[in-house]
Every structure is written in C-alpha cells, then in structure tokens.
Amino acid sequence: MSSVRKKALKSKELLSRLGGVSVLGVGMSFKPTEAERTVVRELLTGFEDRRVLFVQAIWEQPKYVLSSVEKMRGELTGTIKRLGEDSPTAAACRTMRGACRDFMTEFDGDKVTDMDPAFGKNRDTENFLMRLGALRATIGQQIALLAHMYEIDLEEQLASVLPPLPELDDKA
Incomplete structure (x- = not known):
C-alpha cells in the first residue's frame, strides 16, 4: 500500500504543475493548489527554526519574540x-495566524519596550509570558494536527510544543 500512496502523491505534485489544458482547439487555463503535504512540510520546516515556539520563555527577549511572531504570521x-479555500490545512493556518495576530495586538511596541529584558516581576511581564504560553499551545495543537494528517516527522524542539499525550489509566 505504501507504493500506491507514493504514486498518488507524485501524481498530485505533477497535477499541481499543470498550467492548462487544450482539447479540440478549446483551451482552459488554471492553477491548481500545490500538493498540500509539500506546503505543510515547508511551513513546518520554517517553524523548526522559530525559537519563539520552544525556547524557555524566560530566556526570550520581548522585542525579538514580537519580531518572530510577526514573521510567522507572514509565513502563515x-x-x-497557496492552498485551496476549503483546505483543512488552510483552516489550521488561519487558526495559527489568528493566534499570532491576537498576540501582536496585545503587545504593541511601547509595552514591549518598557518591559525589563531580564523579565523582572511586573504585571506586563506576567501577562506577556501567559500570552506566549497560550500562543505556543494554540500553535502546538495545529502543528500536531497537520503533522498527523500528512504523516510528517518533527524535530524534537518543535515537537516540544505539541499537546502532551493523554495519560493511560492502569486501572482500565
């Protein structure tokens, strides 16, 4: 079954490269979406290099966090x-992009500039760390979904933002 699956994926990738069809002199041009697995793999590869997703929050510098979140939003x-409107991948990307947008809206440049880079204890710092945790949780859920749907292996650091596995009850 594995070989059949690989052939199907290759044909999808081939289809995404077609630019149009002509039959009996009547032509039609279209640009189908790329093979979604390829698009998802490229996105997750970019996320593997986003420290904001997995470095201990206390070590993060607020202005660099905002810059990284803004870049992630652009990547999303x-x-x-590149995806079709009804794509489940597009829905997951919209969820992640919305989380990035909400985070960015919460912390404008002035708030971040006023924060102590060493994360001294104050209300803004605590709020920043909580919101960063929420952002990571939302993105982790969507990464887990996409990695499962397209059977994509993740680097250990990126996998650290995935939701924890449910604990199995030994009594059952």
Whole structure:
C-alpha cells in the first residue's frame, strides 16, 4: 500500500504543475493548489527554526519574540495563499495566524519596550509570558494536527510544543 500512496502523491505534485489544458482547439487555463503535504512540510520546516515556539520563555527577549511572531504570521499568510479555500490545512493556518495576530495586538511596541529584558516581576511581564504560553499551545495543537494528517516527522524542539499525550489509566 505504501507504493500506491507514493504514486498518488507524485501524481498530485505533477497535477499541481499543470498550467492548462487544450482539447479540440478549446483551451482552459488554471492553477491548481500545490500538493498540500509539500506546503505543510515547508511551513513546518520554517517553524523548526522559530525559537519563539520552544525556547524557555524566560530566556526570550520581548522585542525579538514580537519580531518572530510577526514573521510567522507572514509565513502563515503565504501558506494560506497557496492552498485551496476549503483546505483543512488552510483552516489550521488561519487558526495559527489568528493566534499570532491576537498576540501582536496585545503587545504593541511601547509595552514591549518598557518591559525589563531580564523579565523582572511586573504585571506586563506576567501577562506577556501567559500570552506566549497560550500562543505556543494554540500553535502546538495545529502543528500536531497537520503533522498527523500528512504523516510528517518533527524535530524534537518543535515537537516540544505539541499537546502532551493523554495519560493511560492502569486501572482500565
């Protein structure tokens, strides 16, 4: 079954490269979406290098976190543009992009500039760390979904943002 699956994937990738069809002199041009697994793999490869997702929050510098989240938001928008409207991948990307947008909205430049880079204890710092945790949780859920759907292996650091496995009850 594995070989059949590989052939199907290759044919999808081939189909995504077609630009149009002409039959009996009547032509039609279209640009189908790329093979979604390829698009998802590229997105997750980019996320593997986003420290904001997995480095201990206490070591993060707020201005660099915001910059990284803004870049992730741009990557997600670019990915959405490459997908079909009804794609489950696009829905997951929109969820992640919304989480990035919400995080960015919460912390404008002034708030971040006023924060102590060493994360001294104050209300803004605590809020920043809580929101960063929420962002990571949302993105981790969507990464888990995409990695499962497309059978993509993740680097250990990126896998650290995935939701924990449910504990099995030994009594059952």
